[in-house]
Amino acid sequence: MPARRPFVFGNWKMNGLGSDALALAAALKAEGRPAEGTLAVFPPFTQIAVVAQHLEGSGILVGAQDCHEAAKGAYTGSISAGMVADAGATAVLLGHSERRHGLGETDSQVRAKAEAALAAGLDTLVICIGETEAEYLDKATLQVLDRQIEGSIPAGIDVERLVVAYEPVWAIGTGRTPTIEEIGQVHAHLRQKLVAHLDGDGSTVPIQYGGSVKGSNAGSILAVPDVDGALVGGASLDPAEFTKIFTAGGGRFAASGS
Numbered sequence: 694m695p696a697r698r699p700f701v702f703g704n705w706k707m708n709g710l711g712s713d714a715l716a717l718a719a720a721l722k723a724e725g726r727p728a729e730g731t732l733a734v735f736p737p738f739t740q741i742a743v744v745a746q747h748l749e750g751s752g753i754l755v756g757a758q759d760c761h762e763a764a765k766g767a768y769t770g771s772i773s774a775g776m777v778a779d780a781g782a783t784a785v786l787l788g789h790s791e792r793r794h795g796l797g798e799t800d801s802q803v804r805a806k807a808e809a810a811l812a813a814g815l816d817t818l819v820i821c822i823g824e825t826e827a828e829y830l831d832k833a834t835l836q837v838l839d840r841q842i843e844g845s846i847p848a849g850i851d852v853e854r855l856v857v858a859y860e861p862v863w864a865i866g867t868g869r870t871p872t873i874e875e876i877g878q879v880h881a882h883l884r885q886k887l888v889a890h891l892d893g894d895g896s897t898v899p900i901q902y903g904g905s906v907k908g909s910n911a912g913s914i915l916a917v918p919d920v921d922g923a924l925v926g927g928a929s930l931d932p933a934e935f936t937k938i939f940t941a942g943g944g945r946f947a948a949s950g951s
């Protein structure tokens with residue numbers, strides 16, 4: 694991952710049909726090529742190919758929201774990392790809380806998926822971590838995040854291909870966010886933890902904050918040291934709001950068509 698802030702990624706989750714995805718991609722493309730920072734979108738599996746084709750050459754990355762840990766086999770309904778790469782994705786989200794907590798995905802499964810994504814040649818792995826509200830109230834946040842980092846991120850990973858997204862589960866889709874001070878404390882801790890876990894190589898790994906990021910709070914969140922970007926859910930379905938988040942964090946577009 695080229696180390697240029699901000700890294701603003703849109704997770705479209707399970708929303709929209711092909712025509713909606715194309716309209717969203719077209720609206721983003723109309724803003725021009727990202728000249729400063731890195732933009733990426735993560736459509737549902739069935740829309741990856743059409744979005745990737747539409748965004749080819751735009752400088753906006755396209756990723757999948759998950760992949761299976763096996764390369765192939767008898768896994769009805771599953772999609773491998775090689776398949777998402779074949780559809781045109783160059784990135785993948787792994788260990789999103791809606792999979793960890795909704796579908797019981799474990800740290801070791803997330804790590805196995807990361808190994809599969811690396812083996813399939815995907816350029817960018819966004820590994821998501823975050824504490825639940827009960828853990829937050831229990832003041833166990835840092836402990837939970839340490840455990841997730843140790844369990845989910847392969848220690849020998851090529852750090853150039855890694856992005857870490859910190860998403861407090863209780864902040865996702867709720868309109869609530871930690872305070873700026875809390876975000877700063879957690880991200881400073883994550884930086885130290887990544888450096889330790891990745892044998893000193895973690896100092897350049899982008900760390901995104903995610904959870905109820907919108908145009909109006911992006912400026913203050915993205916100004917926090919060690920917040921290198923945002924992983925955006927709901928607001929990424931509104932192209933104007935999504936680009937507002939990107940520009941609030943210092944992202945810039947080159948002139949349209951250049």
Ligand code: 13P
Nearest residue numbers: 704865866904905926927
């Ligand atoms: P919201 O931005 O809708 O809170 O979702 C965040 C998220 O889960 C991104 O992966």
